[in-house]
Amino acid sequence: MTDDTSKCEDGHNRKDAHKQPRVHMPQRGATERRRDWAEVPTGYTAELARQEAIRCLQCKNPLCVAGCPVGIDIPAFIKLIEDGDYIGAARKIKETNSLPAVCGRVCPQEDQCEKVCIVGKKFTSVGIGHLERFAADYEREHGEIKLPEKQPPTGCKVAVVGSGPAGLSAAGELVKMGHEVVIFEALHKPGGVLLYGIPEFRLPKDIVGAEIDYLKKLGVKIEVDCVVGKTETVDELLEEGFDAVFVSVGAGLPTFMDIPGENLCGVYSANEYLTRINLMKAYDPEYATPVLRKKRIAVVGGGNVAMDAARTALRMEVTEEVYIVYRRSRDEMPARIEEIKHGEEEGLKFRLLTNPVKILGNEDGWVSGIECIKMELGQPDESGRRRPVPVEGSEFTIDVDCVIMAIGTRPNPLVPMTTPGLKVTPKGTIVIDENTCETTKEGVFAGGDIVTGAATVILAMGAGKNAARAIDQHIRAKKVSIKA
Template identity: 65%
Template sequence: MDPKEMRERMKIPIQSMPEQDAKERVKNFYEVPLGFTEEQAILEAKRCIQCKTPHCIGGCPVNINIPWFLELIAEGKFVEAARKVKESNGLPAVCGRVCPQEDQCEKVCVVGKKNPAVSIGRLEKFCADYEREHGEVTIPELPNSTGKKVAVVGAGPAGLTVAGEMVKLGHEVKLFEALHTAGGVLMYGIPEFRLPKKIVKAEVEYLERMGVEIECNAVIGKIDTIDELLDGDYDAVFVGTGAGLPNFMNIEGENLVGVYSANEYLTRVNLMKAYQFPEYDTPVIRGRNVTVFGAGNTAMDAARTALRLCPDSVSIVYRRSREEMPAREEEIEHGEA
């Protein structure tokens, strides 16, 4: 890129993503960020100056070729951009929404030294959504079968990712999920207003179209052990059972009625649709005054969910300062608003 074009790109202001008004979103579980328009996406992508040494790639845990897919968006090639991302990341619509980009790729963005960093995560979300909404999702050409079979235990983000990568290598893959639906924490832990369940279901269906077999309500250890899988048809087993058990504080009263772990609370609301009780079978106590201990992303998810159940108040109790809260700044701001 010549210096003149680089200077012109540096003048482009960061694009603000439209979102639901705070007074409206507290009444519903719809996604809060509404997404870039095509014009906004092109302008935001043009803010990338195509560095000779793109630190953003190293800042990405899966090393997405970020400058390449951003330039494709800048050229209006949205579907091609999504496919470029998928070469490294099988869950772009998910990661574009929930990955902490501000601590990864965007943190080391060169543009961010003088101006706001390029909104890499929002652009990843944009191109993945565009591909899906325009019916352009296609199955990549897969290699011939290796004859090897892989069992994946747990259909959360790790299991889904491994399954996708194994299929791309030509292996036969079967996913075993203990719950009644695949997705793991993406389904039961992250609220609808941050990650719509239709997005997760679309990613799961994409894997099935690639040839991954998924068996739900299958608790490995009860129906089969790992050793039995390996002694049977499978050449390898990946265990991605997640961190489903919560840690309690071991304080007086934590076993009282109305005290939930964030894990149980979010599962009741997200997966079992407790907020629609009695239309759905699982209830959840709607406290008049709700207190959440902790200030990470899970705490913010619980607090923002509680707000939507119409209490008198929701408070977060945290042992450190506002500046030290580990949750994403965007999530904190949405909670405060």
């Protein structure tokens, strides 16, 4: 900055910069991207990032930090970007968030840090997520990823079950604390929803791969194709000499509507559809993974999962029409606004205030349509959103040959069922002590979607980090008591 603080060294005018609209992140046009798998927004250049960084007021009491579930020092990293120290900015974020390139892309910042940013009270809030993504990408692309200091080896071993954001973040913290960490993952590749759920055009898989390589370089071992509860149980892991087990198996069990026709050929759960395409690369002719290639597809639901499934279906080469069938209005859709906008631009057809009542089939047992009823909004329900009420006699049919159900998921019961002493709630989530993250079974901790039910990447990461701290205390205390 120059002395009068109104101008930065490179001539950007700082004074009143916050009053300018947020610097737009360039993105590829809808026609170009509709049929390919490359990312939609292309990221800030250094010039754009600095233009956006000077919009931050460097508040003494930064509300944005309180709005971030992992408490990133947001003004500090933004200042480093403003000063041109992009690697420094990435390292500042990594003090509290080990997956910034992921979070910069998929976190719902508009409901968290950016929602409370002081600039947003009168103008558009600072683009914190865009800046986070820029710093993380810069560090990765310039090959300057530095391994942090590790504490001396403790001789203790921790097993992490599941390699989604909760498991990865716990493993990263625990290995830095000097513990030996082994992740056991049921699928053949680590990453959880980041890999099998969120599509390439929203989160490129080489970014997830880079984060996992980083953990491996830190010393985390990963065993794939290991279904805990089948291959071996949590009790067996404890008997084999692990001092603690962290259960982070997510909530990937699909739910269905329980309407007639859901067992017809051509009905998928969103998780199965996305796993076939993202993890098993069914879109790539070089892979043998089968997936139905249909012309007219209905996706039922209004969250991120529905938007991901619909935009994925749109990109399959034979697809003509993709419908989003959602029982409330656009304002109540839980998906991120950006995803809804991108879906609209790409040509998704929204059938809002519409609820399926029956999936129709032909004589061969294949989907031929979906019968729906119109809805209207009544009084607010327990979620605070207005309850959708069917409009009598308003049934109509949408002609489709494939239906993808994206109406939510539940915790997978395998680990709780095979671990005596592990208490679960009626919803199947694992009960933990909020302060210690410990379950009702000694030495077994849990976090992420398996505790909260389906939530967000950043909350799962925060849970992994808290659990790592608690596990560290638990095993160090255990060691002291054994010595005494």
